[in-house]
Amino acid sequence: MKAVGYYTAGDIARDDALVDIELPVPSPGPKDLLVRVKAVSVNPVDVKVRVRSQPAEGKAAVLGWDVAGVVESVGSDVTMFKPGDEVYYAGDITRPGANSEYHIVDERIVALKPKTLNWSEAAAVPLTAITAWELLFDRLGVPYGQKTGSGAILIINGAGGVGSILTQIARRLTGLTVIATASRPETIEWVKAMGAHHVINHHNPLDQELKAIGFDEVEYVAGLTSTEKQLPYFPQIIAPQGKLALIDDPESFDIVSLKRKAITVVWELMFTRPMFATKDMIAQHQLLTEVAHLIDVGVLKTTKREELAPINATSLKVAHARLESGSAIGKTVITGFEG
Numbered sequence: 001m002k003a004v005g006y007y008t009a010g011d012i013a014r015d016d017a018l019v020d021i022e023l024p025v026p027s028p029g030p031k032d033l034l035v036r037v038k039a040v041s042v043n044p045v046d047v048k049v050r051v052r053s054q055p056a057e058g059k060a061a062v063l064g065w066d067v068a069g070v071v072e073s074v075g076s077d078v079t080m081f082k083p084g085d086e087v088y089y090a091g092d093i094t095r096p097g098a099n100s101e102y103h104i105v106d107e108r109i110v111a112l113k114p115k116t117l118n119w120s121e122a123a124a125v126p127l128t129a130i131t132a133w134e135l136l137f138d139r140l141g142v143p144y145g146q147k148t149g150s151g152a153i154l155i156i157n158g159a160g161g162v163g164s165i166l167t168q169i170a171r172r173l174t175g176l177t178v179i180a181t182a183s184r185p186e187t188i189e190w191v192k193a194m195g196a197h198h199v200i201n202h203h204n205p206l207d208q209e210l211k212a213i214g215f216d217e218v219e220y221v222a223g224l225t226s227t228e229k230q231l232p233y234f235p236q237i238i239a240p241q242g243k244l245a246l247i248d249d250p251e252s253f254d255i256v257s258l259k260r261k262a263i264t265v266v267w268e269l270m271f272t273r274p275m276f277a278t279k280d281m282i283a284q285h286q287l288l289t290e291v292a293h294l295i296d297v298g299v300l301k302t303t304k305r306e307e308l309a310p311i312n313a314t315s316l317k318v319a320h321a322r323l324e325s326g327s328a329i330g331k332t333v334i335t336g337f338e339g
Contacts, residue, residue: 001023001100001102002022002100002101002338002339003060003062003100003101004019004062004063004099004100005055005061005062005063006018006050006063007055007058007060008054009050009053009055010051011051012047012050012324013321017317018050018313018317018320019060020313023060023062023100026096026102026103027104028073028074029075029104030075030078031075031106031107031108032074032075032107033071033072033073033081033104033105033106033107033110034071034073035069035071035072035087035104035105035110036069036070036071036072036101037067037069037100037101037102038068038070038336039119039120039122039123039311039333039334039336040068040098040311041123041124041304041319041334042316042319042332043066043128043161043323043331044161044323045065045093045127046063046065047320047323049061049063062099064091064103065090065091065093065097065098066090066091066123066124066126066127066128066331067088067089067098067103068087068088068120069088069103069119070085070086071086072102074107075107078107080110080285081107085112086112086113087110088125088292089105089109089110089284089288090130090270090284091103091105092105092106092109093271093274094271094274099311099316101337106274106281107285108284108285109273109282109285109288110288111291111292112289112292114295116295116296117302119335120304120307120333120335121302122302123333123335124302124304124330124333125295125303125331127161128161128162128164128166129165129169129288130284130287130288131247131270132162132165132166133169133287134268135162135222135245135247136166136169139266139267139268140245140266142170144173145174147174150177151177151220152176152179152218153174153176153179153218153220153221153222154180154181154206154210154218155167155178155179155181155224156221156222156226156227156230157182157202157225158180158182158187158199159182159187159190159329160224160329161330163180163191163194164190164191164194164329164330166224167180167191167194167195167196168194168195168300168303169300170195171194171195171196171197172195172294173294173299176219177198179196179197179210179213179215179218181201181202181206181209182201183202187329190305190329190330194303200212200213202230206230207236207237210237216237218237218238218242219238219239219243220242220243221243221245223244224246225248226248227250228250228252228253231253231254231257235258235263238258238263239261240262241263241264242261242264243263243265244258244265244266245265245266245268246267247267247268270284303330304330304331305328305330306322307332307334309335310337310338312338319332
């Protein structure tokens with residue numbers, strides 16, 4: 001089967017940063033689906049793995065943890081899916097990625113794709129939706145579906161992949177006031193379209209930006225990028241007994257200054273459940289099923305911004321470079337294999 005991988009970790013500008021390769025079609029294990037890949041999208045995790053993780057000598061690593069495709073065959077213990085089902089999912093970082101014609105995935109982290117979305121629109125959703133959903137409802141403990149109440153959430157980097165869907169979920173499924181950060185005219189416009197009540201500039205002091213829109217403090221903060229740079233503002237802008245959730249990878253993160261207000265700090269990593277085969281691993285199937293329903297009834301929408309084709313090394317290198325530039329808005333999706 002056709003696939004895209006890399007043999008040497010490093011910079012995307014190298015000619016061999018990503019290469020087209022041929023691999024055997026994998027066989028599903030007892031709880032696995034074999035999926036014929038129709039579309040994939042890129043996320044920061046693809047970049048991080050490509051830069052930091054060196055494959056074994058002579059072995060190619062395959063990236064890609066956002067998929068929409070068709071179930072080709074199923075393992076002996078699969079109960080929720082059958083061949084022909086149209087699915088979407090984010091996968092498991094401990095297994096090969098989905099930048100390949102066929103991909104293996106555990107059924108417990110897969111859901112039927114939204115019926116109202118095409119392949120590329122669906123592939124933009126899973127990883128960021130899982131991250132946003134777990135961050136908001138599991139890590140921060142915001143009540144799901146309760147439109148009453150007060151409080152506010154500050155989403156740092158509202159125009160990115162996670163920020164785009166988190167803004168929608170927080171606006172549509174909670175009673176929180178949603179404040180997102182953006183700095184360019186096009187990102188400000190995008191974040192407003194995603195549903196933010198207010199947009200502030202993360203390049204300016206956050207305390208001053210919040211005061212300008214009438215907020216001294218917020219109950220929740222979602223740190224999606226460069227969280228360590230904003231850390232000095234958190235003791236001022238997070239309310240007593242508030243909560244901070246982060247998904248990025250600061251080199252260091254000293255939270256002693258948050259003790260006085262008893263601020264809770266939590267991490268979100270959507271790969272934790274599949275990595276450790278947690279007892280509640282099926283929660284990702286359940287939440288993706290709910291997200292698909294919410295999309296189909298018009299509550300949520302895809303965050304696809306750009307589509308490239310076909311799925312090959314050239315297209316994926318463009319997508320990686322776009323993501324690394326820091327200027328990406330929403331999600332970039334790559335569709336279809338040649339031939």
